[in-house]
Amino acid sequence: MKRKHPAKDHNRMTKHSFLVLNGPNLSRLGKREPEIYGCLGLDDINRGLADAFPDITFEFYQSEYEGALLEKLFECEDKGSVDGIILNAGAFTHYSVALRDAISAIRIPVIEVHLSNIYAREEFRRHSVISEVCAGVISGFGSLSYHLGVQALMAKAAEKSSEGKC
Ligand code: DQA
Numbered sequence: 001m002k003r004k005h006p007a008k009d010h011n012r013m014t015k016h017s018f019l020v021l022n023g024p025n026l027s028r029l030g031k032r033e034p035e036i037y038g039c040l041g042l043d044d045i046n047r048g049l050a051d052a053f054p055d056i057t058f059e060f061y062q063s064e065y066e067g068a069l070l071e072k073l074f075e076c077e078d079k080g081s082v083d084g085i086i087l088n089a090g091a092f093t094h095y096s097v098a099l100r101d102a103i104s105a106i107r108i109p110v111i112e113v114h115l116s117n118i119y120a121r122e123e124f125r126r127h128s129v130i131s132e133v134c135a136g137v138i139s140g141f142g143s144l145s146y147h148l149g150v151q152a153l154m155a156k157a158a159e160k161s162s163e164g165k166c
Contacts, residue, residue, distance in 0.1 A: 015055060018153055019082045020046060020146065022062040023069055023090035029115075037115050038142045045143045053150055066092055070102040077106040084153035085110045086146055093118070093128045104133045109156055111149040114139040 022042060025032060030041035040048075046060045059082060061072050069092070076082045087110050092099050103110050110133075117140030118125045131137050136152055138145045 015057060016084065016154065016157060017057040017059070017082045018150060019059045019061065019072070019076055019085045020049060021069060021072060021085055021087045021089075022060075023066075023088060023092045024064045025090050026088055027062050027064065040143050045146055048143060049146055049150060052147060056150065056154075066096055066098060069099060073102045073106055073108075076108060082108060083157060084108060086113055086149035086153065087111065087130075087134070088113050088115070088146075089130060093130055094124060095129060097129060100130045100133055103130055109135040109153060111135055111152050112137045112139075113145040113149045115142050115145055116140060 026042055029037055029045065030039060042062060046058070050058055059076075063069055063072070069089070073085070076085065085108055087103075089096065089099055089112070093112070093114070110130075112128065112130055112134040114137075118128065119139065128137070135156060138148045138152065141148060
């Protein structure tokens with residue numbers, strides 16, 4: 001259970017700020033194995049999110065490097081700049097203990113998303129080392145996985161703001 005970030009009070013907050021964080025090879029979407037990952041590029045997916053959720057302020061970030069992803073997570077934590085993170089960690093999902101530790105070290109809720117259904121693919125993709133420290137996992141819905149991730153974060157924030165009011 002993550003502690004609440006002091007900079008974020010969901011009772012008072014009206015506008016959400018979410019980080020959409022993508023890891024290695026996701027810059028190649030649209031060109032990369034379209035039969036698995038679809039025809040949309042990462043820019044198309046990001047634009048689709050901004051269009052679908054005009055009331056949310058998005059920050060979009062992608063890197064091929066593990067350390068850069070960690071630094072982005074810590075930057076968001078230290079600045080209190082976002083109140084939720086949608087993360088497609090790409091292949092780091094399956095083996096990056098460093099990424100898992102970084103997610104554990106921050107208080108911002110993280111939703112793990114995948115375009116493909118990792119549980120219906122090769123054996124090595126069926127295990128995620130980050131799922132345990134994420135607020136939830138969405139896998140297998142193509143670009144819709146990101147949209148569902150945003151909805152999950154919104155639902156989590158609403159749940160928080162009504163905590164103890166049942
Ligand atoms: C992925 C699944 C991973 O196994 C793979 O390494 C990726 C993309 C997905 O979105 O389906 O790069 O995270």
